Amino acid sequence: MSEENGYTLPECKEVKLPRNIRHWARSRGLVVSYAEGDSIYLRSERKEFTNGIVDRSRHFRILGHINYFQICDGDFDRWANSVGRTLPVPMTRAEFDATLDELVATAELRDLSEDRINEDADRQISWALNAIEALEDRYGGVVAWANTYGRHGKWVRRWVNRYQSGVATERGKIRQANRHRKAKLDELAAQMGA
Structure with missing residues (x-):
């Protein structure tokens, strides 16, 4: 476990993504931008995700090979500079909804200037x-x-x-x-x- 921005990162281990995770994402208004293997890159322009950020859309990524579900900080240029929060990959629909809500609520945002x-x-x-x-x-x-x-x-x-x-x-x-x-x-x- 490692520390990043005051919170503990999930354990870095490979997990098999649930089959329906793309459907869960679509039902919450996330659009799949890119997917390859066990990595899924998502974005959304819904107000619930973009409120208080600079960008027009909010970016998310799910990385099964390291068990990360990440959200951007609201001013996305590339993932190396823009991670707002990281949580473990959810395995059920209820966990997905709770994890997504927590990511949006607790992500560290860049200042809106x-x-x-x-x-x-x-x-x-x-x-x-x-x-x-x-x-x-x-x-x-x-x-x-x-x-x-x-x-x-x-x-x-x-x-x-x-x-x-x-x-x-x-x-x-x-x-x-x-x-x-x-x-x-x-x-x-x-x-x-x-």
Whole structure:
């Protein structure tokens, strides 16, 4: 047993994951992001898991080879930097529900600050703007040609449609990042006022 952040880590031993653990996770609103062997990576955007954290979604992982069920600290970049709490892997549905509730309630969160919220939103907006720029580099010549001479070939129409739908998707991501920023800043203001 080892100490981490003031609590004792579970014993590091290999356990066989219950067959229904993915079903239990889905029933609680967790989505399987990735699974390989006895490791399952989960995330959720439900309010019960994301309340008071910087990120839009909360990350969890189940590692059967070392008997760990972990939750992120609310500002996820990679697991080495973002573990909020670790408990043993549950073996029954009741244990799963209790363990998940305990993980959410007792996870150590990173501080929710205005700078961090703005930095996160700016980073996502920057990614979207870079993606729009890449679309313009890739399809810009065809779009300019189609604007000049018309969309007369199926390939021209297809490429112009790919460009337009890609740009619309990235603009949606920018709007979503700004909405998320506003919601998190309002949540922070409510916490400060309380």
